[in-house]
Amino acid sequence: MQNGWETIIGLEIHAQLSTESKIFCGCSTRFGDEPNQNTCPVCLGLPGALPVLNRRAVELGARAALALGLHINKQSIFARKNYFYPDLPKGYQISQYDQPFSANGKLEIMTAERDEAGHPVEWRPKEIAITRLHLEEDAGKNVHEGLPDVDRYSYIDLNRAGTPLAEIVTEPDFRSSWEAYDYVNHVRRALQWVGASEADMEKGNLRCEANVSLRRIGDERLGTKVELKNLNSVRFMQRAIEFEVDRQRSVLESGGRLVQETRLWDDRALETRVMRSKEEAHDYRYFPEPDLPPLTVSEEFIKRVRSSMPELPEARRRRFMEQYGLSFSDASQLTSERSLADYYEHAAKASGNPRATANWLRSELLRELETGGLLASASPVSPEELGALVRMIDEAKISGKQGKDILVEMFKTGKSAARIVEEQGLVQVSDTAEIDGLIDEVLLANPTQLENYRAGKEALFGFFVGQVMKASKGKANPKVVNERLREKLRG
Numbered sequence: 001m002q003n004g005w006e007t008i009i010g011l012e013i014h015a016q017l018s019t020e021s022k023i024f025c026g027c028s029t030r031f032g033d034e035p036n037q038n039t040c041p042v043c044l045g046l047p048g049a050l051p052v053l054n055r056r057a058v059e060l061g062a063r064a065a066l067a068l069g070l071h072i073n074k075q076s077i078f079a080r081k082n083y084f085y086p087d088l089p090k091g092y093q094i095s096q097y098d099q100p101f102s103a104n105g106k107l108e109i110m111t112a113e114r115d116e117a118g119h120p121v122e123w124r125p126k127e128i129a130i131t132r133l134h135l136e137e138d139a140g141k142n143v144h145e146g147l148p149d150v151d152r153y154s155y156i157d158l159n160r161a162g163t164p165l166a167e168i169v170t171e172p173d174f175r176s177s178w179e180a181y182d183y184v185n186h187v188r189r190a191l192q193w194v195g196a197s198e199a200d201m202e203k204g205n206l207r208c209e210a211n212v213s214l215r216r217i218g219d220e221r222l223g224t225k226v227e228l229k230n231l232n233s234v235r236f237m238q239r240a241i242e243f244e245v246d247r248q249r250s251v252l253e254s255g256g257r258l259v260q261e262t263r264l265w266d267d268r269a270l271e272t273r274v275m276r277s278k279e280e281a282h283d284y285r286y287f288p289e290p291d292l293p294p295l296t297v298s299e300e301f302i303k304r305v306r307s308s309m310p311e312l313p314e315a316r317r318r319r320f321m322e323q324y325g326l327s328f329s330d331a332s333q334l335t336s337e338r339s340l341a342d343y344y345e346h347a348a349k350a351s352g353n354p355r356a357t358a359n360w361l362r363s364e365l366l367r368e369l370e371t372g373g374l375l376a377s378a379s380p381v382s383p384e385e386l387g388a389l390v391r392m393i394d395e396a397k398i399s400g401k402q403g404k405d406i407l408v409e410m411f412k413t414g415k416s417a418a419r420i421v422e423e424q425g426l427v428q429v430s431d432t433a434e435i436d437g438l439i440d441e442v443l444l445a446n447p448t449q450l451e452n453y454r455a456g457k458e459a460l461f462g463f464f465v466g467q468v469m470k471a472s473k474g475k476a477n478p479k480v481v482n483e484r485l486r487e488k489l490r491g
């Protein structure tokens with residue numbers, strides 16, 4: 001909402017389902033193979049070849065639907081979407097149309113606007129209506145680079161043709177680019193979490209399109225919408241929407257009219273450009289796919305899929321807050337990815353102190369993991385070892401400062417905290433007799449300061465603490481030093 005205008009955004013996501021083989025044939029979905037290596041008469045669209053539905057694609061589609069709170073239809077129909085394109089040898093794509101696999105979901109996401117520096121301002125829940133999730137096959141790919149005579153020829157690689165996709169369409173429920181941004185991240189995490197898709201935009205196994213329009217606040221009618229494509233990351237999508245909102249507003253405010261069209265985001269020029277106008281848009285002439293029977297799924301199938309799914313991220317975040325007393329931001333970060341959430345729970349159990357464990361994980365370990373480009377599941381420090389370290393600090397065996405150095409060493413060498421403590425002789429001294437001895441030495445060595453202190457210069461207390469710590473080579477437990485010193489100075 002800016003200057004009397006309201007932004008209306010709807011999103012379409014295409015997510016590649018993580019099957020080993022294609023949706024209607026047995027060819028591999030492996031990425032990066034020699035062009036056209038993974039093809040057969042079915043995915044080449046040769047006459048007479050018949051598609052057979054991949055059961056695994058249906059299971060993963062169901063996981064995706066359930067993870068997004070969608071209703072799964074008992075029966076859905078595959079339909080031919082007819083259009084001609086060189087990377088689509090059949091002349092049609094097998095998709096779903098008026099009877100999709102899944103529909104009518106209400107998804108609650110957490111969203112926040114961002115300040116100038118890009119930091120979230122205030123997280124709030126927002127409900128998004130998901131219109132549908134349907135199953136379909138991907139097309140092939142035209143190759144215009146890296147091959148001989150590309151100035152005269154285009155090449156076609158059909159390895160990707162027939163890869164299973166879930167297309168997820170929302171109602172025009174988003175009112176800002178950041179809401180769209182938070183939604184796509186929510187969907188990505190949900191799909192990864194349940195193992196339905198790798199959902200990696202950089203790898204192209206999650207693609208996103210946005211429909212953007214503006215209307216005067218108070219208007220009931222929707223304005224002319226523009227479709228944005230070529231959004232290769234969530235951040236680019238957010239920027240493209242911002243650019244488009246500004247562009248549309250300046251057209252409308254200067255009395256111009258918008259054209260319904262498709263625009264591509266150019267991430268070098270940081271602007272959107274016309275790809276095609278509505279006049280050139282396709283009429284797909286959908287009709288039911290005659291070579292595939294209707295897809296029916298039983299109540300039992302849905303139940304089985306549901307019971308095989310892990311606890312979902314939002315539920316886990318709420319549980320972390322209740323069970324472990326974590327703040328919203330701690331719990332959100334620790335459930336941003338499933339292996340991190342698993343790691344945290346194991347470490348918290350080992351330490352017996354969930355909040356301290358969350359702090360150590362967030363402030364110290366995550367930094368090391370990020371530097372090394374590692375997921376929590378690949379951490380050289382096991383959750384049990386992190387837990388053991390937190391416990392040693394809790395039990396005052398080592399200081400927090402020592403703990404930080406030890407963790408870095410653990411990360412580097414894979415050694416346990418106990419072993420590093422032993423090898424480096426780092427054990428914190430909490431023994432009062434030993435500390436008393438050090439205090440006596442320090443007081444004897446600094447008679448002037450002692451006199452001044454006794455005369456009322458209490459700020460010198462810190463000086464004595466420092467001297468005792470120094471005398472212990474940093475190994476004395478500061479808490480015990482403080483207690484004993486106070487006791488001695490009183491006497």
Ligand SMILES: [Zn+2]
Pocket residue numbers: 022025026027038039040041042043044162
């Ligand atoms: Zn094939």
